[in-house]
Amino acid sequence: MTSDSEKTSRGPARVLGADPAALAEAARVILAGGLVAVPTETVYGLAADATNGAAIASIYTAKGRPSFNPLICHVADLAMAESLAHFSPLARRLGERFWPGPLTLVLPRAPGCPVHDLATAGLPSIGLRAPQHIATLEIIRRVGRPLAAPSANPSEQLSPTTAAHVAAGLGSRIDLIIDGGRCSAGLESTIIAPGEDGAVMLRAGALPRSDIELLTGPLRSPDHAADIVAPGMLRRHYAPRARLRLGATAPESGEAFLAFGPPPRGVSPSLNLSIRGDLAEAASNLFSMLRALDESHDAIAVAPIPESGLGEALNDRLRRGAAHSRENEL
Numbered sequence: 348m349t350s351d352s353e354k355t356s357r358g359p360a361r362v363l364g365a366d367p368a369a370l371a372e373a374a375r376v377i378l379a380g381g382l383v384a385v386p387t388e389t390v391y392g393l394a395a396d397a398t399n400g401a402a403i404a405s406i407y408t409a410k411g412r413p414s415f416n417p418l419i420c421h422v423a424d425l426a427m428a429e430s431l432a433h434f435s436p437l438a439r440r441l442g443e444r445f446w447p448g449p450l451t452l453v454l455p456r457a458p459g460c461p462v463h464d465l466a467t468a469g470l471p472s473i474g475l476r477a478p479q480h481i482a483t484l485e486i487i488r489r490v491g492r493p494l495a496a497p498s499a500n501p502s503e504q505l506s507p508t509t510a511a512h513v514a515a516g517l518g519s520r521i522d523l524i525i526d527g528g529r530c531s532a533g534l535e536s537t538i539i540a541p542g543e544d545g546a547v548m549l550r551a552g553a554l555p556r557s558d559i560e561l562l563t564g565p566l567r568s569p570d571h572a573a574d575i576v577a578p579g580m581l582r583r584h585y586a587p588r589a590r591l592r593l594g595a596t597a598p599e600s601g602e603a604f605l606a607f608g609p610p611p612r613g614v615s616p617s618l619n620l621s622i623r624g625d626l627a628e629a630a631s632n633l634f635s636m637l638r639a640l641d642e643s644h645d646a647i648a649v650a651p652i653p654e655s656g657l658g659e660a661l662n663d664r665l666r667r668g669a670a671h672s673r674e675n676e677l
């Protein structure tokens with residue numbers, strides 16, 4: 348496979364559809380140590396063989412990501428996951444109920460787990476999920492190993508929900524992009540660490556809290572004094588270039604207006620996350636609409652979004668994006 352410097356000098360990555368020949372090619376590139384952007388139901392991932400240290404190192408380089416921030420390892424099914432991590436009865440129930448799907452479980456690494464230390468950033472734990480996209484499940488089966496895959500965007504920028512977003516952000520730094528269409532959920536997975544006394548929610552995401560709590564009971568917030576935190580949950584994250592103003596009822600001069608639900612009288616939104624006020628539709632539109640407005644505006648006013656259901660994850664991403672804008676002004 349090519350080295351990083353060759354990749355950067357070599358021009359845009361190839362883009363293939365999700366037909367069997369393309370999936371076979373994706374598996375071949377990954378087994379040779381290359382980087383392939385793959386579709387999932389949440390966002391596109393930048394995948395490499397999780398057991399290959401050099402390939403993992405090139406993920407961090409391509410994204411400009413700090414190497415203390417561990418990667419999620421993607422598996423084909425629960426059986427593959429159980430060869431990598433220790434599953435408590437609760438963890439197993441969560442995997443059985445929600446995989447394939449937008450739930451990442453942070454679990455103790457199993458003895459002899461073949462995933463490279465660089466993928467887990469040297470932690471004794473590992474983040475695992477089985478994605479719900481037939482193309483990527485098929486690539487994992489063909490590779491026969493877990494795939495380490497962070498979201499396929501330059502570090503701290505908006506996550507990609509189409510192959511075109513991936514090409515725009517990382518196109519010249521990776522080997523191949525598998526175009527599996529637009530991501531159906533549009534927000535990253537929910538990250539849970541199931542423990543002895545209940546479970547901790549490390550990141551709100553595409554699987555709503557209430558669905559998980561049916562199995563876990565009330566989810567706790569991460570205790571930063573204890574050791575279980577998601578190192579990637581830096582405030583600076585998911586940020587457009589434009590300044591974000593949240594909870595806005597109308598745009599001010601120079602601002603784009605990103606609405607949610609029927610707009611207030613006399614206000615014409617630039618874009619609407621969901622005219623019906625549907626949170627799932629809003630989640631699937633969030634990153635692509637922020638990208639579109641970011642291209643034409645320096646400031647974006649965003650309508651209030653309720654905290655219920657998927658609103659928790661939507662508001663989390665918006666707050667992180669807004670925090671980033673303020674830091675930039677300092």
Ligand code: TXA
Pocket residue numbers: 387389390391392393416417418419451453454467470472473474478496497498499534535536537538549550576577578579580
């Ligand atoms: O939906 C998703 O989760 C997407 C798709 C591609 O699967 N992936 C994704 O990966 O969002 P990334 O790298 O952008 O975010 C992974 C998060 C980071 O916040 C990281 O710190 C956390 O997962 N994480 C991974 N392994 C962990 C571990 N062992 N302990 C705690 N946090 C972990």
Ligand code: MG
Pocket residue numbers: 497498506
């Ligand atoms: Mg990410």
